[in-house]
Amino acid sequence: MDYLLELAASPAAWLALATLVAMEIVLGIDNLIFISILTNKLPVQYRTKARRVGISMALVLRLGLLSTVAFIVTLTEPVFQVAGQAFSWKDMILIAGGLFLVWKATTEIHHSVDPTAKQEDNASNTVALGFAAAIGQILVLDLVFSIDSIVTAVGMTAHLPIMVIAVIAAVLVMLLASEPLAKFINDNPTVVMLALGFLIMIGMTLIAEGFGAHVPKGYIYTAMAFSAAIECLNIWARRARQRRSGGGEPLA
Template sequence: MDNLLQLAADPTVWAALATLIVMEVVLGIDNLIFISILTNKLPPEHQTKARRIGIGLALVLRLGLLGTVAFIVHLTEPVFTVLGKGISWRDMILIGGGLFLLWKATKEIHESVDPTPKDAGSAASLSFAAAIGQILLLDLVFSIDSIITAVGMTEHVPVMMIAVVVAVIVMLVAAEPLSAFIAKNPTVVMLALGFLIMIGMTLIAEGFGAHVPKGYIYTAMAFSAGVEGLNMLVRRRRQRKADGV
């Protein structure tokens, strides 16, 4: 308790907490986009439940991983070498997660362009289980990357835990509006899938040791989202003129 009071009285700790919260929220955007796209493919009665389970799993994973910070830090130590580059467990997780994102986003794009009808009655429960499994896999990838980044910013586990809880609460609040927005705007789905491909490539690049500044990624995403926003505005105005409003 005394240690916590000392932390609360330290201005540098508050600065680290604010920075970590912002970082966790920004990193959570990737996870939230994936969850929104995936759960929107489920039957309407299962979507909210799947989103809450997926985000809840992200919280449980991150808090659980924070309890094993010493082990997580060792994930960055090389396990073997390929062409002179040391590959760690973290690298392998990032590469695997990136490949999964590339496969999943490409598959979703293909289904959007050339949809094939399926028997919804026989696939509903399987789809829900598959969605939770895929969300859990990506939660693990993003959680490990997030925790390792947090460890590099502060050594205080309570600060990390508070930042994680706040970030997950923000994700929980934003999940429903984001999912509804994506569902109402089909072109946004394609844009979001493009984001996932870019994120997947970034994870693979970082897994092989090529650091890609996150600022470049999120600036590109913000620019694309802004262009799509202008396109949506133009479409709405044209629709209003066509309707005589």
């Protein structure tokens, strides 16, 4: 209890908490985009449940990983080397997650531009299989993003309570933002392609990180923010043209 009171009275601890919360929220954007795109493919009555289950699993995974901080630290230790390049368990998880993300985004883009493939895919899937598959894929990416998130938290502060509060705050923000983001993506089909492009970029970044090539996150998120801003301008322009033409409900 004295330890917690000491932390509460420390300005440095509050600064570390604010910084870590902001960082965790930013890192959660990737996960949230993936969950929004994936759950929008489900029947309407299953989407909210799938999003809540997926984000809840992210919280469970991150808190579970925080309870094994000593183990998390060992994930960054080299396991083997190939051609002079050392690989840790974290590197292998990032590479596997990045490959999965690139594969998934590429598959979704293919289905979007090929109506025949999309119709066959819809005809071959049952609702139960679709829901189970969505949860399974969300769980895979939750694990990848959770490890990246927790390793970042461990590197920023040595205080476990600060890590726990930051993770809970970030996941709560994800939970609150999931419905509006998913609705926005669903209402604006052109945004889906942009979001899938983001996922490919994030996947390639994870693969690069796994091979030891550090990519500053600021560059990635700045590019994403700029692209999103341009797409918002395009949406507003299309809606303005629709209103001027008297076409009624604006098209995305």
